[in-house]
Amino acid sequence: MTVTDKRKKIIYRRALLALIIFAFSLIQNGAGKFLKIGGAGPLLLIPAVIAAAMYEGDIAGIFYGLFAGALWDVFAKGNNFNSIFLVVAGYVCGTLIATVMRNNFVTHLLLSTVCTVIYCTGYWLYHFVIINLDRAFLTLITFYIPQMLFTIILSAPVFLLVRFARSGFVNEEYSE
Numbered sequence: 001m002t003v004t005d006k007r008k009k010i011i012y013r014r015a016l017l018a019l020i021i022f023a024f025s026l027i028q029n030g031a032g033k034f035l036k037i038g039g040a041g042p043l044l045l046i047p048a049v050i051a052a053a054m055y056e057g058d059i060a061g062i063f064y065g066l067f068a069g070a071l072w073d074v075f076a077k078g079n080n081f082n083s084i085f086l087v088v089a090g091y092v093c094g095t096l097i098a099t100v101m102r103n104n105f106v107t108h109l110l111l112s113t114v115c116t117v118i119y120c121t122g123y124w125l126y127h128f129v130i131i132n133l134d135r136a137f138l139t140l141i142t143f144y145i146p147q148m149l150f151t152i153i154l155s156a157p158v159f160l161l162v163r164f165a166r167s168g169f170v171n172e173e174y175s176e
Helices: 003-027 030-035 045-056 058-075 080-101 105-130 136-167
Strands: none
Touching: 003 045, 003 058, 003 136, 045 058, 045 080, 045 105, 045 136, 080 105, 080 136, 105 136
């Protein structure tokens, strides 16, 4: 059984997207300590999974979310729901692009913003409000809101990198 050129391009493209997600995982969880502002670093895996799901579809978005979430959970401490969140985000964003929304920069910015706010707010609610830790509101203002803003600002280059990586394999005029 031979692999056709079209199938090879799909395999290479998806492997490159997985490599990009792996690189963002290393930046976010390890080498990205220099990216922190006031102790808050960007959550680069959220916009990376959303961008991959926007271009590859909902089923691929599930697998990119699972891969990114597993990488994130390996490095994270405590109770984590990163894999579950990124699987759901990848599926929902891929489905929205396939059915309702257009695949462009503004849509990515909107979806990335919504997912980042949901993730950070949910994490803050669970770890600081429900568990009753002191200074929950101060933590929201000084850590989680800057983290949200930092992630939203860096979601633009993440989208452009994923779009550039995909453009080498797909002729946009005659997309799959």
